[in-house]
Amino acid sequence: MSDEYNQQNTPLEAQSSENMSGSSGETTKDIDYVRPAEVPDQDLYHGHSFLTKWVFCQDAKVIGIQYFLTAVFTGIVGLILSWLMRLQLGYPDLVPFITAEHYYQFVTMHGMIMVVYFLTALFLGGFGNYLIPLMVGARDMVFPYVNMVSFWMFFIAVCVLMASFFVPGGPTGAGWTLYPPQAILSGTPGANMGITLMLISLSLFVIGFTMGGLNYIITILQARTRGMTLMRMPLTIWGIFTATALAMLAFPALLVSCIMMTLDKMLGTSFFMPAILQAGEVLSYGGGSPVLFQHLFWFFGHPEVYIVALPAFGIVSDLISVHARKNIFGYRMMVWAIVGIGALSFFVWAHHMYVSGMNPWFGFFFATTTLIIAVPTALKVYNWIITLFRANIRMNVVMLFCLGFIVTFVNGGITGIFLGNVAVDIPLSDTYFVIAHFHMVMGIAPLMVIMGAVYHWFPLVTGRMLSEKLGKWHFWFTFLGAYSIYFPMHYLGFIGVPRRYFEMYDSPYVTSATGMNEFITVAALIVGAAQLIFIYNIVTSIKIGKPAGKNPWKANSLEWLTPDVPPTHGNFGEKLPAVHRWPYDFNVPGAKEDYITQTTPPSEVINAEVEKT
């Protein structure tokens, strides 16, 4: 096998895409040549007890599933909180348990759980841990021990967060943005233990994800297999990689703001607290700056939403190309778009602060950068659509979710343009228009990708296929239901219905918005119930699903080419794979099949018009 190339018969340079154009002058003797390995094979730790094999397991695949299950658990808690909120908004006073204090606590916990503990943990910890070593051709992450510790830090962070439900005063009701001074004053629910536990939980989360993030970045940069250049990696990896880089650089700002707010609460420092009255009593704070917290928080907060979005962009590109049997259009530009969005995301944060009372000149700067960041994002949307154009589309559940993603993301993205402009944002800020925007673009669209990804990779993880019939019911309920929930919210925002309001009071909104609020609530409850179809599908298919065999989707990337399905410890068996091409060789003219895997050597597809990658 030409993969066993150990000696150097030919004076060749590294077989990257830059060098393929024959700079050596002589005709290459071996077109299957791949550079030998730079480092010896990884030294893996093998657990032998139940604890070291399943609980404190250092195998990234097990850790990925642990992250996935924990994140889904928190997501279900967040989902239940959203039902409680909708019950109050659609049918006020129907459930006397939901007081104003409780409502704000639900709002806060729903937001924090969904953004941080569900989506970030799921994409980076769940998908990242499982897919990165497999897709880059490594046996495991580079630091398996640290990886294991990172999961348990996340687990403890979730426990601390859930504990805040049970302390006196309950969880904090400050909104997921935790703005001071209100967050630590007595008028806000949970201003005693609730906020403290939230801040501690976030700090633990940051520490855990720094450890995990180091693993993901270094595995991708330094532990790829032979022949795997950066430009041959699947876009899933590019998305998760860039998101991780953002996480490493943005979480520090969150940690700093949490620490300073904790000190304000516990030691009475005045980092963010101005001279202030609390229920008529002058407090001993003075001289602090609430807007400083907002700057720190959003310096983290904006990259955070891209940490959620970029893995979704990457994953959906791979799902589309596999199920449309066509290479992703403009792969190189897709990579640059992901990297560009990631870099630019550090320069747009104050578009969340147009009405905060910050320096008025900032609006010019941030509106400009915000509109600039829309360009690479739109480029990606065009490329997904062009990929689908005249492709051999398999209209299965995965493809349906991809199409659902494109539709909802375009919807959410366009409303983002509205909000990115300062003047238009002023009447829309803090209304349901904003809620509609971020749920579409960060809630529904990435969620569609998550569900599609589960249908796509379930055969790899369990060796069985999920039921297509149940999947289609699940998709249509979710997609149409989610649209029913969030599309009307745009109108509510336009007519000025404020967000984070417990009730509509005696206002003109009462008559015009009541019907719509009821409709949204009913839709939300139906969509929530529909997820039971998904759970049922997963639980039963593990036992009675159709056996998948190897590579049931006929995909090209390395995770489908393991000797065992599901992949075992060490992923690739005796020898690591050698990569000869990108993962998007679908329907290549002249090839025997409609796909060419990454490990297929060029000598086997000599007559195909393969792209130089």
Add this chain to the structure above:
Amino acid sequence: MSDPKIEGYTFKPGFRGMAEDTGSDQTMFKGVQWGKVMMWIFLLSDTFIFSCFLISYMKGRASTVVDWPNTSEVFSLHVGGVPVPLLLIAIMTFVLITSSGTMALAVKYGYEKNRKMCGWLILATAIGGLTFVGMQAFEWSKLIHEGVRPWENPFGAKQFGSFFFMITGFHGTHVSIGVIFLFIFARKVFKGDFDNGKRGFFTTMKSDYVAIEILGLYWHFVDLVWVFIFAFFYLW
């Protein structure tokens, strides 16, 4: 140290080299071990943490309407009745830079497999770090004695005490953690664990002299942060 030898790869300098490295397969940072890249990226993240602290300090100090305390006076030591401004800080800077130098030499001797020199230099670094933390603790106790608290102080703006204790506290914690690891590594060097490739207690991975360079990177980072704190907090 020159570029390491890698089979099948020719190194190019400068921008061209960076493009080739980035475009090649397997690794982007040629010849750099995983542990070293890990430490560098962790330090990048830690840099952002300290930058956010210092930016908050700058914003807090620049927006007070109450005067900020005069740091030369607050941080002066009285030697024989004569106030010497920033004396303790100058000594602390001297100690930390010295320890940085001994660490750099320890890394060099580590790679040369000179266990005795390496071990003693690591210990010297650890002693330097301990001295630094001791002096920082002394400074804290002196200021607390004079009435400086996180929530107020008699010298000027309230935020002075809060930023001081928070920033120097975080820096001192980083130094202390470094000192602990320095002692652990000094013991490993003297025992010969890096020569034998003995497996670590927690991670069960084999030890190698690159670990000393990695610890050295952390220690130099701690010194680097001190350079910025010294300039922005004490001098400015």
Add this chain to the structure above:
Amino acid sequence: MDNIENKEQSTTHKIGIYLWIWGLLFVLSFFSYMVDWFAFQGLLRWSLILTFMFLKAGLIMAFFMHLFWERYALVNVLLWPMTAIACFIILMVAEAQYTVFTRLLYFFTGG
């Protein structure tokens, strides 16, 4: 820890270079201290403080932390993210000026 044979064994630097940089760091620290001793004020003070600070930081990073000899790729990956910090600094300077302006305006002149 991943194992590469000790390629660096025969290629460590001579002790001299470390002693030179060490000495330079002491000299620069001494100059920084002199800025305070001579009680320079205003623009001169700030520019001297910043210059000496960046020189010291640069020497530590380039020689003690070895960046001068590392591959250019690593140096770039580490230094470009500082532009985000620089943007944050510049904007927070403007924000601080605006904050103190509004405080003076509303608390002292009655707005």
